[in-house]
Amino acid sequence: VQLVESGGGLVQPGGSLRLSCAASGFTFSSSYMSWVRQAPGKGLEWVSTISRASTITYYADSVKGRFSISRDNAKNTVYLQMNSLKSEDTALYYCAVGAEHSYIAPAGQGTQVTVSS
DSSP: OEEEEEOOEEEOTTOOEEEEEEEESSOGGGSOEEEEEEOTTSOEEEEEEEOTTSOOEEEOTTTTTTEEEEEETTTTEEEEEEOSOOGGGOEEEEEEESOTTTOOOOOSOOEEEEEOO
16 A cells, blocks of 8 residues: 655645655555644544445545545545644654554655645
């Protein structure tokens, strides 16, 4: 399993970013995919999950209404559109194989999102 995240950066509060995760080494289209994050000094926090055919999506309360998860099975890629960013969204973001309570702990490098003025 290889997951390569990209798209992070420094953004002002209220701004937007779109994260991407390119997947390989497993049957992507057969897998639920999630985004998780780790803020400085804290543990992993689940953010969002999308089902195999994109028919089901769900979000942590902290990001509901601001973040949107999507996927392209033809490209083996999952995305996270993040709008109305807040300072508390600052974290290292990872994609993971699996759903909210069953994802495999990410082992990629993640992509850093820093929200600051």
